[in-house]
Amino acid sequence: xxxxxxxxxxxxxxxxxxxxxxxxxxxxxxxxxxxxxxxxxxxxxxxxxxxxxxxxxxxxxxxxxxxxxxxxxxxxxxxxxxxxxxxxxxxxxxxxxxxxxxxxxxxxxxxxxxxxxxxxxxxxxxxxxxxxxxxxxxxxxxxxxxxxxxxxxxxxxxxxxxxxxxxxxxxxxxxxxxxxxxxxxxxxxxxxxxxxxxxxxxxxxxxxxxxxxxxxxxxxxxxxxxxxxxxxxxxxxxxxxxxxxxxxxxxxxxxxxxxxxxxxxxxxxxxxxxxxxxxxxxxxxxxxxxxxxxxxxxxxxxxxxxxxxxxxxxxxxxxxxxxxxxxxxxxxxxxxxxxxxxxxxxxxxxxxxxxxxxxxxxxxxxxxxxxxxxxxxxxxxxxxxxxxxxxxxxxxxxxxxxxxxxxxxxxxxxxxxxxxxxxxxxxxxxxxxxxxxxxxxxxxxxxxxxxxxxxxxxxxxxxxxxxxxxxxxxxxxxxxxxxxxxxxxxxxxxxxxxxxxxxxxxxxxxxxxxxxxxxxxxxxxxxxxxxxxxxxxxxxxxxxxxxxxxxxxxxxxxxxxxxxxxxxxxxxxxxxxxxxxxxxxxxxxxxxxxxxxxxxxxxxxxxxxxxxxxxxxxxxxxxxxxxxxxxxxxxxxxxxxxxxxxxxxxxxxxxxxxxxxxxxxxxxxxxxxxxxxxxxxxxxxxxxxxxxxxxxxxxxxxx
Numbered sequence: 001x002x003x004x005x006x007x008x009x010x011x012x013x014x015x016x017x018x019x020x021x022x023x024x025x026x027x028x029x030x031x032x033x034x035x036x037x038x039x040x041x042x043x044x045x046x047x048x049x050x051x052x053x054x055x056x057x058x059x060x061x062x063x064x065x066x067x068x069x070x071x072x073x074x075x076x077x078x079x080x081x082x083x084x085x086x087x088x089x090x091x092x093x094x095x096x097x098x099x100x101x102x103x104x105x106x107x108x109x110x111x112x113x114x115x116x117x118x119x120x121x122x123x124x125x126x127x128x129x130x131x132x133x134x135x136x137x138x139x140x141x142x143x144x145x146x147x148x149x150x151x152x153x154x155x156x157x158x159x160x161x162x163x164x165x166x167x168x169x170x171x172x173x174x175x176x177x178x179x180x181x182x183x184x185x186x187x188x189x190x191x192x193x194x195x196x197x198x199x200x201x202x203x204x205x206x207x208x209x210x211x212x213x214x215x216x217x218x219x220x221x222x223x224x225x226x227x228x229x230x231x232x233x234x235x236x237x238x239x240x241x242x243x244x245x246x247x248x249x250x251x252x253x254x255x256x257x258x259x260x261x262x263x264x265x266x267x268x269x270x271x272x273x274x275x276x277x278x279x280x281x282x283x284x285x286x287x288x289x290x291x292x293x294x295x296x297x298x299x300x301x302x303x304x305x306x307x308x309x310x311x312x313x314x315x316x317x318x319x320x321x322x323x324x325x326x327x328x329x330x331x332x333x334x335x336x337x338x339x340x341x342x343x344x345x346x347x348x349x350x351x352x353x354x355x356x357x358x359x360x361x362x363x364x365x366x367x368x369x370x371x372x373x374x375x376x377x378x379x380x381x382x383x384x385x386x387x388x389x390x391x392x393x394x395x396x397x398x399x400x401x402x403x404x405x406x407x408x409x410x411x412x413x414x415x416x417x418x419x420x421x422x423x424x425x426x427x428x429x430x431x432x433x434x435x436x437x438x439x440x441x442x443x444x445x446x447x448x449x450x451x452x453x454x455x456x457x458x459x460x461x462x463x464x465x466x467x468x469x470x471x472x473x474x475x476x477x478x479x480x481x482x483x484x485x486x487x488x489x490x491x492x493x494x495x496x497x498x499x500x501x502x503x504x505x506x507x508x509x510x511x512x513x514x515x516x517x518x519x520x521x522x523x524x525x526x527x528x529x530x531x532x533x534x535x536x537x538x539x540x541x542x543x544x545x546x547x548x549x550x551x552x553x554x555x556x557x558x559x560x561x562x563x564x565x566x567x568x569x570x571x572x573x574x575x576x577x578x579x580x581x582x583x584x585x586x587x588x589x590x591x592x593x594x595x596x597x598x599x600x601x602x603x604x605x606x607x608x609x610x611x612x613x614x615x616x617x618x619x620x621x622x623x624x625x626x627x628x629x630x631x632x633x634x635x636x637x638x639x640x641x642x643x644x645x646x647x648x649x650x651x652x653x654x655x656x657x658x659x660x661x662x663x664x665x666x667x668x669x670x671x672x673x674x675x676x677x678x679x680x681x682x683x684x685x686x687x688x689x690x691x692x693x694x695x696x697x698x699x700x701x702x703x
Contacts (some may be wrong), residue, residue, distance in 0.1 A: 026668050031183045032165060033374050035203035038173045038210030038344065048168040049201075051186055051210065053151075055139070058317050059130040059270045059278050060238050063254075063353030065501040066122045067541070068360045070665070073124055074568030081137055082129050084171075089117075091272050092128040092254035095493065097411060097483075099260045100307030101247065101466070102265070104568075106415075106480070107487045108253070111495035120333050120638065121532050122544050123504060123561035124630075128254060130270045130354060142168070156391075163201050172199065174215050177206065205383075206369065207339045210360075212324070214344035220333050222340065226398055230349060230405070234290075236279040236298045237317040240310045244275030254495070259415055261461045262304040265540050275312075281307070283320050290320050323349050327394045331387040336380040337568035341366060346394040351404035351493060354397045357501070361388050368509065368663035369573055372692065377571065377599050381693040385509035389539075393504050396525060400500060401426050403527030410492035414482045416463030416475075490528050499530035506539035510662065510691045512669040535671070536651030542566065542665050543650050547606070547633040559635070565604050566665050572600040573668070574661040578648075579605050582676050584623040584656055589680030591627050597688045603630035608655075609637045660687065 034046035039055070061327045064072075064082065072079040093112040098105045116125055139149070149168045163169060172188040175198070179185075190197060197601045208216025215225075247253070247269060256267040263279040281300060283293075295315040304310045324347040331340045342359030366386045372378040412418075463469070470476045484494050507513075514537070534543035547565075566574050575590045577583035587603040594601035603624060612632050624630045637644040648655045653672050660669040669687045677683045690697065 006651060030202060032163070032201065032203040034165075034205045034207060034370065035163075035184070035186060035201060036207045036209055037186075037216050038208065038214075038342075039168055039170075039173075046207075046455055047201075047203075048164050048166055048267070049172045049174060049186075050168060050170050051165075051215075053171040055132065055135055057132050057145070058235070058319065059132055059268070059276065060130040061350070061353065061356035062128055062268065062270055063357075063495065064127040064129055064134070064360075065353060065357045065496070066124065066126050066498070067504075068357045069124045069127055070122060070563060071360060071364045073563075076141060078137060078141065079127075079206055082127050082134070083124075085133065085137075086127050086129045087271055087273060089125075089128075089261060091248060091252040092269065093496070094253040094460075094480055095255045096251055096253040097257045097259075098306060099466075099469075100249075100258060101243070101251075101256060102307035103260070106259070107483055109487055109492055111254075113529075115416065121498065123546075123563060125132065126496060126501075130276070163199070174210070174219070177216070177219050177338075179337060183333070184337055205337055205339065205374075207341060207366075207370075208344045209341045212343045212347045214340065216338065217328060217340055217344050217614065218336050223329050224324075224326035224347070225329055226324065226347075227402065228324045228326055229322055229326060231323040232283040232285060233280050233321055233323065234283045234293050235317075235319045235321060236281070236293070236302070236315060236640070237319075237483055238277055238279070238298070238669050239275050239303065239314040240312055241275035242310050242312050243277070244269075245304060248272040255493075257411060258305045259412060259417070259464050260304070261464050263301055264412070264417075264464075265301070265305050267305065281499045283369060287321075290318070293318050293320075323405075325349055325398050325405075327391065329399055331391050332383055336383040339366065339370075339383065339386065339404065346398065348398055348401040349405040351401050351408055352495065352497060354401045358394055358397050361393075362386075362418045364473050364664050365390050365666075370598075371571055375571070377597070377693065378692040382510060386694070389506040389509035392507065397500070400497065400525035400527065403525060404494055407491055410486055411483065411492055412487055415479055417460055417468065431672070443470065458477040489541075494527075495530050496529060498532040502532040502541060503534075504541070505537060505668065509539070510668065510693070511538045511666070512690050514670070514672060514685050534650050536653050536657070536659055536667060536670055538582055538669055540667050542659070542661050545638055545647055546648060547635050547647075548636060549631065559636070564631070564660055565602075565631070566663065567600075569601070569602055569664070571663050572602055573663065574602050574604060576606055576659045576661065578606045578655055578657070579607055579623075580656065582656070583658055586671070586680045586684075587624060588627070589684045590660070591624075591629065593681060593684040593688055595695070596685075597692060599688070599692070601629065605630065605632045607632060607634045608646065609635050662691070662698070 032047055036046055036048045039048050039050035050068045069079050070081070072082065072151075089112060094108050094110050096105060096108045115121070119125070143149070144164070147166045147168060149170060169188075169190075172190045174186055175189045176187040177184055183204055184206045186201045186203065186206060188199045188201060189355055190199060206216065208214050225490055247256075248600065252269075252272060254269055256269065258265050258267060263281070265279050268278045268280070270276040270278060279298075281301065298315050298318060299313055302313065302315075327346045328340050328344070331345050332338070339455055341362045343355060345362065346355075346358060348354045348358070366383075369378070373380055373382055386444070467473065468476050469479065471480060473553040479525070534540075536543065542562055545562050546559055547562060549560045550557050562576075565576070566572075573590075573594060575587055577587055583605075587605075591601055591603065637646055638650060639645075648657060651657070651659065651670075653659075653670065656676075658671040659667055662668045668691050671677060
């Protein structure tokens with residue numbers, strides 16, 4: 001999924017300078033500028049290879065956080081389409097804990113707070129939308145951009161059998177690659193007329209976005225670091241309008257954590273109106289095998305968790321999977337020519353929606369840098385800043401997702417279950433089996449292994465009996481009281497992390513840190529929801545504030561978010577200044593230097609809220625002549641805790657400051673104090689050189 005989003009974002013970043021020859025053109029020898037392996041939610045003049053013959057219909061990820069929705073706002077109405085198509089928020093804002101879906105409710109947690117809808121810190125709210133539906137929307141957008149999907153039977157429709165840019169080739173698996181001085185040679189295997197054949201493809205840049213088991217990562221010799229094999233589960237995708245209608249009317253929610261003496265599991269309600277669900281339940285191989293989860297067995301398991309039989313149940317798909325918490329040792333290799341993104345670069349527990357969202361933001365970070373390199377704006381070293389910026393965020397998110405997963409385990413522990421013990425017993429049985437097999441050549445009977453494991457489960461699940469788990473039983477009373485405290489104190493599984501979702505910051509990379517700042521490590525995650533605190537620090541996302549934009553006809557205005565001031569369709573930097581003489585001088589210097597660097601730049605003059613729209617702004621309009629790439633906006637003061645804050649208050653800067661914003665809406669540089677720069681030309685040469693990776697010997701003086 002990260003792939004399609006990446007292709008879409010990259011493709012929007014057009015470049016207005018015309019050169020006789022650019023790296024983006026497919027060379028006469030048929031070498032592609034960019035080849036992406038794997039098609040999922042993460043575009044560019046590129047081609048895509050996808051191993052699967054069709055796009056998956058398994059719902060998979062479903063929570064799209066604030067930052068990802070902000071990215072989607074720039075993609076031709078994608079965010080609006082998601083909002084229109086997703087279930088109403090009241091149907092998914094809660095996690096519900098119960099003995100069965102028709103049984104007793106042990107507790108519930110509402111994960112949406114009033115500020116989540118007020119658009120104070122972001123112009124858009126988070127969404128609940130299944131990954132396969134998002135993939136379909138992204139694919140539709142790519143088709144509108146003249147991308148073509150070719151079927152898996154040998155790539156029918158390819159010109160002379162060659163893969164060209166803007167083509168998505170299904171049923172093609174990357175099986176080998178070889179780097180030469182000139183290009184990356186990729187060999188793809190495909191099925192044609194019942195036989196596997198191979199196709200050779202050459203590219204300058206290879207992006208591996210081929211999922212958790214990434215072939216590109218393995219072929220590049222890049223290892224994963226972290227916790228592996230944390231839990232094995234089976235994912236059961238099924239439909240039941242009967243169940244959907246019941247939950248919609250009686251107890252709507254996104255996740256249902258179900259504990260009873262017959263079974264335990266987590267039910268994800270992807271769409272109550274459509275009756276679409278995914279059940280996650282523990283899986284213990286080799287004592288259990290995928291064959292133990294046949295459709296009829298899964299139906300019985302579902303009925304145990306529902307609390308009654310469903311007449312219209314339809315099991316669609318059954319997938320075993322393994323939970324990991326790992327990050328690739330590096331994201332960029334082979335002289336910046338092989339790049340990892342999405343699940344190929346990081347694997348998280350599905351706790352908090354970090355997997356897909358981190359992948360989408362990987363793509364957003366990489367797209368403008370890759371486009372800058374492909375268009376000849378920046379050297380290949382700019383791609384290394386993708387690793388410098390995104391890998392620390394993935395490591396941070398790994399820690400946070402582990403904390404959130406362990407918080408989820410606090411609930412069954414409070415009820416008398418011990419998930420750690422179950423995993424330990426399973427591991428012990430498996431190790432005894434392996435020791436006997438390796439030592440004396442005989443095998444511990446699988447039936448005996450299974451019986452021991454089942455016995456442990458029966459003893460454990462007995463803790464959930466109605467006799468024990470009720471207020472009148474002293475043990476049950478204490479356990480239920482502990483459970484309530486967990487919910488009240490926010491120590492169960494969390495859904496939203498505003499401080500991390502919006503407040504993540506790059507410490508080094510394609511940016512210029514404050515000259516007087518100490519670049520400390522990122523603050524350790526707490527595992528609890530924390531409020532986002534906006535700031536104008538380099539590396540941070542540009543804070544959101546509503547502003548009034550004066551229309552060109554001078555007779556009206558529109559309300560924009562500051563994030564909308566950053567172009568979504570080309571590689572363009574944005575300089576935000578105040579309407580004072582020194583700032584206008586800086587703006588002239590920025591536009592001049594940007595032109596020297598062959599990169600687009602735009603100036604935004606941020607006027608205070610008490611500005612009389614028209615007169616004052618018109619009188620200052622000549623300050624940026626002869627340049628036309630500027631706009632005037634008037635801030636709309638934000639009320640926070642009964643105090644009205646200006647734009648510069650929100651950024652924690654003086655009203656004489658200036659901010660330079662990158663194409664991905666992250667702050668690249670700022671003049672935080674007086675805004676007075678002795679030599680603006682030299683300073684902006686230094687800034688653009690540092691961001692784009694171009695060497696310079698000039699170092700200006702600040703005051």
